[in-house]
Amino acid sequence: MTxxxxxxxxxxxxxxxxxxxxxxxxxxxDFHLRLLFVLMFVTELLGFLIPLYSEKxxxxxxxxxxxxxxxxxxxxxxxxxxxxRWKKIILWLSFGLILFFFYDNFYKVLFFDKxxxxxxVAGAVILIILCIQYLVxxxxxxxxxxxxxxxxxxxxxxxxxxxxxxxxxxxxxxYMVDVKNLEILQFLSKVLIISSHICFIISFRWTRxx
Amino acid sequence: xxxxxxxxxxxxxxxxxxxxxxxIFTLFYTFNKRRLYFISEKQKxxxxxxxxxxxxxxxxxxxxxxxxxxxxxxxxxxLLSVSNLQLSMISEDVTExxxxxxxxxxxxxxxxxEDVRNLSKSLNADSFIFLGLAKAVxxxxxxxxxxxxxxxxxxxxGKETEISNEHQIILFRIIQECISxxxxxxxxxxxxxxxxxxxxxxxxxxxxxxxxMSLNTKNYGLGLKNIVSxxxxxxxxxxxxxxxxxxxxxxxxxxxx
Numbered sequence: 001m002t003x004x005x006x007x008x009x010x011x012x013x014x015x016x017x018x019x020x021x022x023x024x025x026x027x028x029x030d031f032h033l034r035l036l037f038v039l040m041f042v043t044e045l046l047g048f049l050i051p052l053y054s055e056k057x058x059x060x061x062x063x064x065x066x067x068x069x070x071x072x073x074x075x076x077x078x079x080x081x082x083x084x085r086w087k088k089i090i091l092w093l094s095f096g097l098i099l100f101f102f103y104d105n106f107y108k109v110l111f112f113d114k115x116x117x118x119x120x121v122a123g124a125v126i127l128i129i130l131c132i133q134y135l136v137x138x139x140x141x142x143x144x145x146x147x148x149x150x151x152x153x154x155x156x157x158x159x160x161x162x163x164x165x166x167x168x169x170x171x172x173x174x175y176m177v178d179v180k181n182l183e184i185l186q187f188l189s190k191v192l193i194i195s196s197h198i199c200f201i202i203s204f205r206w207t208r209x210x
Numbered sequence: 211x212x213x214x215x216x217x218x219x220x221x222x223x224x225x226x227x228x229x230x231x232x233x234i235f236t237l238f239y240t241f242n243k244r245r246l247y248f249i250s251e252k253q254k255x256x257x258x259x260x261x262x263x264x265x266x267x268x269x270x271x272x273x274x275x276x277x278x279x280x281x282x283x284x285x286x287x288x289l290l291s292v293s294n295l296q297l298s299m300i301s302e303d304v305t306e307x308x309x310x311x312x313x314x315x316x317x318x319x320x321x322x323x324e325d326v327r328n329l330s331k332s333l334n335a336d337s338f339i340f341l342g343l344a345k346a347v348x349x350x351x352x353x354x355x356x357x358x359x360x361x362x363x364x365x366x367x368g369k370e371t372e373i374s375n376e377h378q379i380i381l382f383r384i385i386q387e388c389i390s391x392x393x394x395x396x397x398x399x400x401x402x403x404x405x406x407x408x409x410x411x412x413x414x415x416x417x418x419x420x421x422x423m424s425l426n427t428k429n430y431g432l433g434l435k436n437i438v439s440x441x442x443x444x445x446x447x448x449x450x451x452x453x454x455x456x457x458x459x460x461x462x463x464x465x466x467x
Contacts, residue, residue, distance in 0.1 A: 142248075153241070157237055161233055191227075192230075
């Protein structure tokens with residue numbers, strides 16, 4: 001077991017663990033966040049175990065994870081959004097991503113044999129838009145007084161920290177560099193995973209009753 | 211890993227690190243700035259609300275005092291005058307001994323009438339505006355001396371200053387509050403009010419030789435709190451200090467614009 005695999009398993013587990021500990025402030029997104037951490041941890045675990053105990057590649061696990069991850073994140077922002085217009089936009093964007101996922105995976109890319117790229121980038125761009133939209137709305141609410149203690153703020157922060165630097169890197173590796181060394185990509189993704197999970201852990205542990 | 215891969219790794223790692231730092235800094239800078247702006251706005255609106263509340267409280271008080279003043283002047287004053295007149299009419303049909311008694315009673319009634327009229331004047335802000343701050347305070351001082359509560363005096367230093375009617379009323383009410391405090395708590399024998407006029411500041415000093423008080427702000431009674439809040443309303447500052455040998459000195463610094 002390499003350090004990278006340990007990081008991949010440990011941080012989602014820590015996030016999940018911290019979310020399951022007693023919390024002093026419950027919010028309407030708690031269930032979605034716990035579900036997301038379960039998905040992260042199970043994906044990483046299966047991604048590690050499948051190649052170990054079978055002949056199969058683990059690409060399909062991560063391909064499914066991509067869709068699941070974005071859908072849960074969108075549902076979080078759907079819950080957080082107070083605007084009916086934005087709720088509709090989020091629903092349409094989710095529906096669009098699901099269609100794109102099927103088009104990208106089953107028409108263009110072999111679902112079981114290759115990691116998808118376009119679905120991830122499309123999903124990440126939508127996620128960044130939703131994060132920024134939410135944070136801009138957040139700036140104009142009373143919650144700003146205690147934003148350090150806001151779970152949704154730290155969650156959005158964690159998502160932005162992961163997705164924003166990851167998009168140019170993944171595009172760069174896809175188009176500009178002849179990717180022979182996946183190690184670099186993996187190493188960098190681990191740095192981003194750590195930073196985002198630190199935010200997720202903070203979101204559950206550093207809160208207080210308002 | 212070969213050398214090229216390591217250099218690529220470092221470049222991309224630095225790139226990511228910079229991106230992360232930029233994101234974190236931008237987020238926290240923007241949010242903190244907004245937070246501070248919200249806090250300052252909240253404070254401003256709280257101060258505004260408190261001022262409006264205080265202004266309406268004072269306005270209500272002025273209405274009440276005015277009503278009381280009218281009642282004293284128009285009702286009690288009239289009744290006393292009629293009583294005086296009736297006594298004058300009775301005095302013609304009584305014996306010499308009773309006439310002297312009636313004359314003494316009439317004299318007392320006249321004094322009461324005068325006091326009631328003075329009290330009515332000091333309660334009514336309209337009559338006060340007509341007199342001006344200095345004259346109104348001098349009436350209060352005269353009243354104190356006449357009632358023999360204390361040996362009171364009014365001192366002027368510097369030129370006469372122009373203060374708006376609304377602010378004069380508030381300054382007058384502050385001085386009345388000082389007098390009321392002194393009578394109720396200080397057990398003083400001497401009391402003075404000094405008007406000190408300087409180019410940019412008008413200072414009122416109320417000083418007594420009484421028991422003094424604890425200058426811990428937590429121990430301020432309603433009277434002193436009223437003084438502070440009224441002064442704050444017109445942008446004036448207050449200072450409470452002990453007098454050597456016993457007593458309290460209250461200074462009100464009113465900025466002249």
